[in-house]
Amino acid sequence: MKTVTIEELLTWAFVHELPKGGGVDGLDNANSAWRMLEASSWGKITSFAELGAIVDQGRGDTENYWIEQGEPHDDAVAVGRAVAGLSRCDIAVPAGWNALADWPDTEGMAEAAVRKAVERYMVRT
Template sequence: MKTVTIEAFLTWAFTQELCKVGGGDGLTTVGASNWSLTRDVATLGTLIDRSPNIYGVVPGFVVDGDPHPDAVAAGEAVRGLARIGFEIPEGWAPFPDWPDEHGLVAREVRRVVDEVRVKGDRLSGRHLVALVTGAAILGHGPDWTADYPGHRMVMKNGQPAWFVMKKAKDAFGRVYEYEADGFNRVSQRPRKGAYRRFELKNMMRGTVLARLDWQLWQDALAVLADDLQGSLSHHAIAPFSADRQPWARVRKAVVSA
């Protein structure tokens, strides 16, 4: 019985064994290994003339025997993730390592989360299956590292812009607030209660999704480690503890330095 981490076990299963499922068609190997074919599918999402099998792995041209039963168990466990649904918790804050004195990062996170909730595809078990399969094939999880996008004052005609909140009524007589130009063109002065606003210099949607995917991947690994523990014939899964916020350690290291 060989003890392995859940990450190493999945990589072994998906890159060395599950390529035997649906493979072999009388052809000879033509330069590219099963591993590189599978890796290209994970990276590019497609491969001409070769489709992934039921486990999301490109079958090999030359197959030597059946896949190891432990690898099949891994593949079925990953496929089982498709039955899981999840929600992003209210107040989810994946950037404690970044300054946010103007609330710009938090606002962008809320915007992206709202978008994800509306679309729904990233909240399905199918996304978990694709996420875990891709990480196993590539040998690493989502890249959550990123630099703070920076912020700047909102400008208009080369000058810092002024804004003011106003109230109005809709067609049903309901009062609502809206943001208007806070600069009085006649007096050439800001209006009463006017304020200035800041914005992020760079978009951070991709980074928000990467940190979401990292946490989903870690949670999925925890589920898989628990499901597979004690059910394999030749492998034992080492104890696994989800590392959901590795970026928090980076912040501590910076503060301590």
């Protein structure tokens, strides 16, 4: 057994393991790294349009083109399911809570995203 921080665990699960196998849905997920290799050109354009940018493109011609194929580690799938299960939890947001107190100034963009997320959760409760 290896001891890691929660941040290291989440990074390992969501950055290194779950993408290669399509997350908790496995290789059947159309967004798995393996399936994305087979994506159409139009799918790439749609992906670009969602964010308005190309994400995770390496600085060199050969960077970021190699992915590990296969199913994600069982522990990563368990982490993914646990995180997905958080959506069923009730939360209490204290008045005046500043989720981004230690962040640099984002000119209101990050604060707006947090405010929107908090409003979405408050509607659920």
